[in-house]
Amino acid sequence: MRKALLAAALAFSAAAAAAADLTATATLSSHQLVLGDQIVLSVAIQGSGSAAPKPPLIPDVEIYESGKSQSMTIINGRVSSSVVHTFVLNPRKTGRFVVPAIEVPGAAATPPMVFNVDAAPKDPTPAPGQATAPHQPPVPSQAPAPAPSPGASPDAFVTAQLEKNRALVNEQVTLVVRFFTAVPLLGAPQYDAPKLTGLLAESLGAEGQGTTVIRGRAYNFSELKSALFPVQAGRAAIGPAVVTVQLPRRGGLTGDDFFDRFFNAAPPEARRLQTDPLTLQADPLPPGTPDDFSGIVGALTVESSVDRTQLRAGEALTLTVVVSGVGNIKSLPEPKRPDLPSVRFFDSESSVKLERFGDKVGGAKTFKTVLVARVSGPLEIPPLTVSYYDPAKRAYARAQSKPLRLTVLPGDPNAALPVVGPGAAAAPGVAEVAADIRYLKAPDGRGLPAKALAALGAFGRTGPWHALPGAFLLVALAIDLRRRALAANPRARRASEARAASERRLREAEAQPAAERARAVALLGEALTGYFADKLDQPAAGLTLKALTAALQGRKTAHAELARLRSVWEELDLLRYAPGGAGKAEVERLANEIRALALAFDKELRS
């Protein structure tokens, strides 16, 4: 039990260590191609585990998985595997494309790569079906079943043979690998497929087995067939196919089957058999590629259908397009959608079903697209077309579907928003297809709220005008403080208001009519005595010139001012008892005299 646990722990630690060593590398079969060619992206993952790369997303490039190959080695108990995932990239337009970093769980992302797609050479476009310049006729296939070297009759050998050594881009070429053996095998042979450069492969499976005689020796043989598709013009390479077998050691047998089997204790001989490398010349397709050319070399048909023929505006339906035929169906792009302003198309989902037609690969590729009718009325979806190159006719041909006629009823105003996105029918709701910025926004001239807010913002700018309310508050505060101080000290308040009270009486006196001269003189006298009574906090009624002079003597009052005071006081006394009173001019003069005295004594009597 302990040993079992120890073994499990060791295995786990070995696996963990292997996982920690996971590395991913990405390579492109080419970095320069012309429109219509394909390019192969290989992502090799070294290490343990079953991590798989996510297919990269490249705008305007169709990408599909082309399979994977795996090899595994165990050295000193350490498991190491190498998996190569192959993706085929089919650019839709010319330009510079960037293959983004490919993420593999547990490994560092691969660095981005760049490839350029140039325009195909411009030539007059022949109509589909019209014969084009004949391309190089197929060269007779390479020598069948290359025999072992003259005079030699090996126990086992392996051959590889191409159907032809010259083909068009994306045209199928069949590779046949045959394994011959003249002796019984000790153990199951191990087959390593050839490494392909510039080619995609689809297995056609084990074709068959049989016997044959070569140079007088009987051989059993078995063969494997693969369909190869050149991805771009140029020379493509097929590496050696390798078969590793365990053969009886030569000289170790007696020739007697019974004794050989019974006594043969000699270890078997491991033999590594391999084919010679092959090359395939891939020619570009003839000029005059149609706009809707699919890149397929073979034969295609197109069928289209919808899940219903009557719907309401705003409702979604599914358009199914099936392109089937012979050729590299996996690489088939979606047929060009018709330009229908009244219909909104959403992204498609595709699925591929491969079939074998004799030695040819084909099948069907199905595209399902959700579309929403925008307006009511009859709707016709025009034929969908796909062009391909027919190698038998050596010309481009075009397949097209039948038109579809639908009836779109007026939409239900209360209906929910149409469901968008493939497969959304099972999950109602709006699915975001792609995040992007929103559209332009026209200046609206800014309405009243915006203008008011703009004015508010302008008012908020820093400026000296914001000191105004503060200054107002400070002034009000000062006034309030003074008012409070005066309210708390009635004597000081009386003194501070003395001049104002005197001024009121003086104005009243000046306003008296001629008939009220006596009243005017009395008001002048009240203004004078009242001023000094308020300043000295004494009753005005009992204030005499003598008492006032005595009160002012103790202060630093100028003699001239005192003399003026006496003069005005005595003049008022005279006028008070004069029979005619005072004239208007005299009243005004005396009022000004009193004002001057009040002004002069204001500073003196402030404290």
Add this chain to the structure above:
Amino acid sequence: MTALLLAFALALPAAAASPSAYDAAKAAYDAGDHDRAASAFAALLAADPGDPALHYDLGNALLKAGKLGRASASYQRAFDLDPRDGDGRHNLDFVLKRSGEELAPPGIPAPAFAAFTALSARELAGLHWLAAWATMILAGLSLLGSAQRREALRDWLLGAAAAWALFGLWWAGLGAVLPAGRGVIVAGRAELRNGPGEKFTVGYTAPEGRRVRVLSESGEWLEVGLLKEGVKGWILAASVEKL
């Protein structure tokens, strides 16, 4: 007072964008000629730099032309002028996410941030000063008036003072989140060095479109702080567009 009236007058739009010029810019944008559209929108903005819609449109054209950083700066200006515009917020958030940021700071729910930024800094400043004026004038009138007037003005005065405090705090908070002296990195993978010159080592690299705060200047170098990470360094002034 004259200055105040003048400020109000200046805040009114100088002139609406010429429809033909705008249509030409829009047509260039629709046709995919985004560089020409950006130039046309920039010319329109020169005549009316306070229009948030034109900043927004310029951001769209710049982004489509592949200028992520300058687009982010334009969207930021549109946001500063009109933070309540949903399209502007969406596009600004879109470009910020491309440069590793988000409009709402981490940990703050988007609706809360939307409410917090419902008013622009200028609008908050205006409301703050309006409340301050009202508070000080009402206080002055209360001081100068009789006891009865004081009593009548008391509730108004308290309300104005509360509004002053509210808008003042809000304005200060917004200033902390969207500080003055901001800029946007307009160079791809800009280098932040440890001093103002090539001889200093590179401390950080920052992606295009990342928002920074300009702390100081020295010749052709700016000392900036990355708003999200809080790190700072020196960057070529040409790599930053000041807001």
